[in-house]
Amino acid sequence: MNARRKKRLALATALIGGVAAIASLLLYALNSNLNLFYTPTEIVHGKKDTGVKPEIGQRIRVGGMVTVGSLVRDPDSLHVEFAVHDAAGGEVMVTYDDLLPDLFREGQGIVAQGVLIEGGKLEATEVLAKHDENYMPPEVAEAMGQTHEKLDYNSTQKSGY
Amino acid sequence: MWKWLHSYADPQKAYNLSGRLLPWFATLAIGFIGVGSIWGLLFAPVDYQQGDSYRIIFIHVPAASMSMSAYMAMATSAFIGLVWQIKSADWAAAAIAPIGAVVTFIALITGAAWGKPMWGTWWVWDARLTSELVLLFLYLGVISLYASFEDKVLAARAAGILAIVGVINIPIIKYSVEWWNSLHQPATIKITEKSSMAPEMLYPLLINIFGFGLMIGAITLIRFRAEILARNGMRPWVRELAQAEGVK
Numbered sequence: 445m446n447a448r449r450k451k452r453l454a455l456a457t458a459l460i461g462g463v464a465a466i467a468s469l470l471l472y473a474l475n476s477n478l479n480l481f482y483t484p485t486e487i488v489h490g491k492k493d494t495g496v497k498p499e500i501g502q503r504i505r506v507g508g509m510v511t512v513g514s515l516v517r518d519p520d521s522l523h524v525e526f527a528v529h530d531a532a533g534g535e536v537m538v539t540y541d542d543l544l545p546d547l548f549r550e551g552q553g554i555v556a557q558g559v560l561i562e563g564g565k566l567e568a569t570e571v572l573a574k575h576d577e578n579y580m581p582p583e584v585a586e587a588m589g590q591t592h593e594k595l596d597y598n599s600t601q602k603s604g605y
Numbered sequence: 606m607w608k609w610l611h612s613y614a615d616p617q618k619a620y621n622l623s624g625r626l627l628p629w630f631a632t633l634a635i636g637f638i639g640v641g642s643i644w645g646l647l648f649a650p651v652d653y654q655q656g657d658s659y660r661i662i663f664i665h666v667p668a669a670s671m672s673m674s675a676y677m678a679m680a681t682s683a684f685i686g687l688v689w690q691i692k693s694a695d696w697a698a699a700a701i702a703p704i705g706a707v708v709t710f711i712a713l714i715t716g717a718a719w720g721k722p723m724w725g726t727w728w729v730w731d732a733r734l735t736s737e738l739v740l741l742f743l744y745l746g747v748i749s750l751y752a753s754f755e756d757k758v759l760a761a762r763a764a765g766i767l768a769i770v771g772v773i774n775i776p777i778i779k780y781s782v783e784w785w786n787s788l789h790q791p792a793t794i795k796i797t798e799k800s801s802m803a804p805e806m807l808y809p810l811l812i813n814i815f816g817f818g819l820m821i822g823a824i825t826l827i828r829f830r831a832e833i834l835a836r837n838g839m840r841p842w843v844r845e846l847a848q849a850e851g852v853k
Binding site: 449452453456459460463464467471475478479480481483507544545546547555570571572573574575576577578579580581582583584585586 | 650651652653654655659662684687688689690722723724725726729730731732766769770772773777784785786787788790791792793801802803805806
């Protein structure tokens with residue numbers, strides 16, 4: 445390799461290295477701000493690295509699993525109330541007044557956006573279902589005991605929409 | 606050690622070699638995508654949670670993973686072009702860019718169409734989706750930089766530097782779902798451990814991913830050949846070729 449090529453190689457490598465260093469510092473500094481949502485534990489105890497807790501009245505997103513057995517639905521309207529928990533043991537109540545996505549089930553991962561109100565409750569304006577990375581045919585899922593009941597809406601609830 | 610490779614930097618040789626490779630890439634791409642798509646869309650079993658809606662995975666995942674592979678190929682060509690000043694490598698990078706942009710666009714559109722029924726939203730500004738959108742803008746930046754200079758040596762240098770700098774986005778896309786919490790689920794296909802997908806769904810998906818790679822290769826070869834001719838219009842061998850084809 446001649447001297448000019450060596451110089452260009454060094455320059456190009458330095459460019460990549462420099463950009464990589466800048467990007468990793470930037471991402472490290474922004475780290476927790478790049479998260480899409482708070483976990484229930486972070487709402488109860490504050491973020492792990494900074495200890496920042498969302499305040500009452502703040503618009504936030506909460507992500508976690510819908511606690512099995514916690515879903516309470518008003519039979520005449522779309523109003524639902526359920527608890528969202530995470531693996532670290534935090535739990536937050538969420539209320540919602542609209543149609544839930546198809547994938548919403550107890551035990552399913554969800555992301556709810558809304559306003560934090562008194563008592564650590566989230567008044568959600570949007571509930572999104574998260575799906576996991578597992579794909580399998582229904583027979584396999586059944587054999588593994590992983591089937592979930594889908595939600596049904598009755599005619600009164602649909603007319604209230 | 607690499608001396609034999611240098612002869613292919615010659616435009617005429619590169620043109621002829623890519624002409625010989627093209628039918629192989631094109632035939633194999635049609636075969637793989639045909640088999641993968643028909644198997645995946647018609648014969649693979651339904652998913653236990655998403656039913657038939659998950660079948661868009663057979664387009665979405667190949668497009669998304671190949672959008673990153675195409676970027677790496679483009680950046681590697683740009684790097685070779687920049688350091689060794691091999692013009693053929695610059696032209697290859699310029700040939701890949703629009704294809705990568707289209708594939709990235711397909712990944713974003715199919716992702717949005719999948720997100721609406723499953724997540725409940727077309728778009729959310731989470732790390733995976735945002736970084737993939739940045740990838741589209743990087744492609745568009747490389748394309749427009751290359752197009753905006755009359756002097757194509759200068760154009761290739763400017764576009765090449767952007768392409769190389771943009772490589773930093775690739776690991777960010779790849780690991781965004783692990784580093785931060787996001788709405789997008791983590792990777793299904795894992796290299797080191799068992800993939801979390803039933804084999805009868807996984808095989809058509811892998812076939813389609815490979816097929817998309819071949820398709821990008823084939824279209825790149827077509828564009829690469831056109832780029833070589835456009836940049837060497839004054840060379841005798843191109844003129845002979847044109848005369849042989851009956852072009853005045």
